Amino acid sequence: QVQLVESGGGLVQPGGSLRLSCAASASIFRFYAMGWFRQAPGKQRELVAGITSAGTTNYADSVKGRFTISRDNAKNTVYLQMNSLKPEDTAVYYCNAARATSNYWGQGTQVTVSS
Numbered sequence: 001q002v003q004l005v006e007s008g009g010g011l012v013q014p015g016g017s018l019r020l021s022c023a024a025s026a027s028i029f030r031f032y033a034m035g036w037f038r039q040a041p042g043k044q045r046e047l048v049a050g051i052t053s054a055g056t057t058n059y060a061d062s063v064k065g066r067f068t069i070s071r072d073n074a075k076n077t078v079y080l081q082m083n084s085l086k087p088e089d090t091a092v093y094y095c096n097a098a099r100a101t102s103n104y105w106g107q108g109t110q111v112t113v114s115s
Helices: 027-031
Strands: 004-007 010-012 018-024 033-039 046-051 057-059 067-072 077-082 091-099 102-105 109-113
Touching: 004 091, 018 033, 018 091, 018 109, 033 067, 033 077, 046 067, 046 077, 057 067
Parallel strands: 010 109
Antiparallel strands: 004 018, 018 077, 033 046, 033 091, 046 057, 067 077, 091 102, 091 109
C-alpha cells in the first residue's frame, strides 16, 4: 500500500508560480511511475505531467514550457513546479503512483489562479 500526501496548493495571481509536493509513504517509491493530474469543476480529470521510475518525463501540451515535474527518490517525493500560471490552470491537483496493476491517488490539493 502506498499513501500519497500532496501539499503546496493555494491562491496565486496570473503569471505567478507554485510548487506542489507529493510525499509517498513507501520506500519502494523509486520503482513507481509518478504523475500529476488535475480536475477542474465540470471537467474530467486529466494528466498534467508524468515521470517514470527512470526519470523520463511527459507533459500535457497545455503546460509544456511552464510546468516541470521532478522526483527525489531519497525523499520519496515528487514535485510539480508551475510557472506562468493561468486562470485555466485552476483545478484540484492529484498525485498518482502507478506500477504494473497498482494505482494510488492522493487526496488532492486546490490550486486557484485568480487576480
